[in-house]
Amino acid sequence: VMINLLMSTRIKLVLSSFGDNFTALKIFPSNLAGMLASDFTPARMGYFFTAFSLSSRFKLPLEKTMIAIFGPQLFDFLIKVTSASLLFVFLADKLGAGNLLVNVTVLVLVLTGIIGAGLAVFYPPFLNYFKFFERFPFVPVIFGFLRKMHIHSNKVLAVNWPVIGVTFLSWFFKGLEWFILAKALNLSIFNDF
Numbered sequence: 001v002m003i004n005l006l007m008s009t010r011i012k013l014v015l016s017s018f019g020d021n022f023t024a025l026k027i028f029p030s031n032l033a034g035m036l037a038s039d040f041t042p043a044r045m046g047y048f049f050t051a052f053s054l055s056s057r058f059k060l061p062l063e064k065t066m067i068a069i070f071g072p073q074l075f076d077f078l079i080k081v082t083s084a085s086l087l088f089v090f091l092a093d094k095l096g097a098g099n100l101l102v103n104v105t106v107l108v109l110v111l112t113g114i115i116g117a118g119l120a121v122f123y124p125p126f127l128n129y130f131k132f133f134e135r136f137p138f139v140p141v142i143f144g145f146l147r148k149m150h151i152h153s154n155k156v157l158a159v160n161w162p163v164i165g166v167t168f169l170s171w172f173f174k175g176l177e178w179f180i181l182a183k184a185l186n187l188s189i190f191n192d193f
Contacts, residue, residue: 002170002173003170003173003174003177004028004031004032004035005024005028006166006167006169006170006173007031007035007170008024008025008027008028008031009024009166010072010163010166010167010170011024011027011031011050011054011068011069011072012024012027013159013162013163013166014067014068014071014072014155014156014159014163015027015054015060015064015065015068016159017155017156017158017159018064018068018152018155020058020060020064022058027054029053030050030053030054030057031050033049033050033053034046034047034048034049034050034051034053034069035047035050037049047069047073048066048069048070050065050069051065051066051068051069051070052065054068061148062145063145063148063149063151063152064152066145066149067121067149067152067153067156068156070117070121070149071121071122071153071156071163072156072163072167074114074117074118074121075160075163075164075167076167077114078114078118079164079167079168079171081107081110081111081114084107085107085111088103088107120146121146121149121150121153122150122153122154122156122157124147124150124153127143127146127147130143
């Protein structure tokens, strides 16, 4: 519950920067719907249903609700990749590197994808490098939607530190959740290393 309340608070922070003031409790049901949808979709993409729910419930433009979800998720993904990199370095030191080249390549590709998505959303000139893709079907629609998101992207960056702070707090509760689950299953965590 705390994790989902914090995720709702994160969305509230972004929507408030647009001048749309809703409480985290009002956002909470849409966040839960997105979390439920994410359990049944590859790469948890169903979480973006939260944007559609918010747009429908509060009569907000979809590009606003989508960037309210996507912006914080980019911060979240960046934290996850950074954490995974640190964990990788720690485990490689403790257990031996395994296939170091494959692991580093995967981390670099994921990080490149996240940075690319961030540039596509937060840096409007970035799309100009990919104009030739607009000849393909549906790409102009996607690029058009991204350009609408650009209108609001600077406001997301204006609240990046509060969003990152709330994200770290939610990660604390996620860690606590996994610790309690491990204890319930009588798994040892700290004695393994």
